[in-house]
Amino acid sequence: MADLADLPIDQILGLYPSLAQVQPALADLGQTLAVYQVPADTVLFSENAACQGFPLVLQGEIKVSRNSGDGRSLELYRVVPGELCLVSSASLFRAQPLSAFGVTTKNSQFMLIKPDLFKRWIETPAFRNDVLGLFAERMADLTGLIDAVAFHKLDRRLAAALLGRGQQLNLTHQALADELGTVREIVTRLLRRFEREGWVVLGREQIQIVNSAALRALVSANLN
Template sequence: MNVLASMARLTDLYPSLAQVQPAPVTPESGLQPFEVPTNTVLFSENTPCQGFPLVLHGEIKVSRNSGDGRSLELYRVVPGELCLVSSACLFRAQPLTAFGITTKASTLLLIKPDVFTRWLETPAFRNDVLGLFAERMADLTSLIDAVAFQRLDRRLAAALLGRGQQLNVTHQTLADELGTVREMVTRLLRRFEREGWVSLGREQIQIVNGAALRTLVSTQPA
């Protein structure tokens, strides 16, 4: 994607950027689109924030690591959305509290910290960033509820649904999404298989009885 096409797409995805100064299309903004492949680590926990990422194509998964090597997905950033962790880091001038990795080949722009600060002087862009905090807070509250209060078997059933009849996914990937360990996911999947709900293969899960999984998801915890 050339620079002009990228900047046109940028203002389509983020209309408030049409009002900021310096304008994204000017050399002063320092914005240049760059492409990264799948599974590229864009930022890491406890490191300084190098800038504010904007997604033109692709997707960024933002997660937290635990001391025992597990990770918990917090949210994903797709075109037209903003990264809460990056904005919080820039606001407070503190290290990043999560890591970001691309889940597919992506085209990105990186706003330098000083440009981000100047853009916040534009009410429309500032409102977008503050609105992001409200939306992401709601997402994180739902995540906390799921982790703290919902049974893991219900969460795993929900994670299996909506991906089609055949899932090409590893037990470790599911464990990472759910913030648990692979052994727990494997144990539950084998239980689901015994119940006749799924059929397990090598890095494959076949949904046999989606209705039973949906019933489990909708069951109120005791």
């Protein structure tokens, strides 16, 4: 572990320009702000643990993941130099345990901004805008991830469920959801996508198949 005095301030500001406006300033922190150098595969923070601070990556990369109940993990995003960690900021904002864990994927260097300093820095508009902008960016990323997980193979299963029932289906979205073992909202969203593609026409408790060949092609494509 080193301290801030061992690093050129310009290098840090090049990665995080908004820090030029925070108070207390970087130049005034000196040895009170620790800089960590860790090897790859180091666990930096753990799920459900208290957040020890806000990491600012100077070199390397942090992979942030969430554990599942069956022992598997799902990668949420990665933090590289110049980027910010959503899970850490959310934990500090809410004063709640971390909702994911972070592991370095390569030799990494980072500053750890302690919670009390983070709260002071967040009062600076430029730094606050960076953090809030991070929430918007990561939310878009996580929405895409949720779509990928929720809809993985479900579009194929839904297409298969629609085929073989004739061209006119007197069927509710809830009934399809129950059949597929999912929720109505996801089925509705997929059916609307099918409608935009011109494969089906949706009505009240009715689904009209207008392009069964496209639905068969979707089933076959996902099987390959």
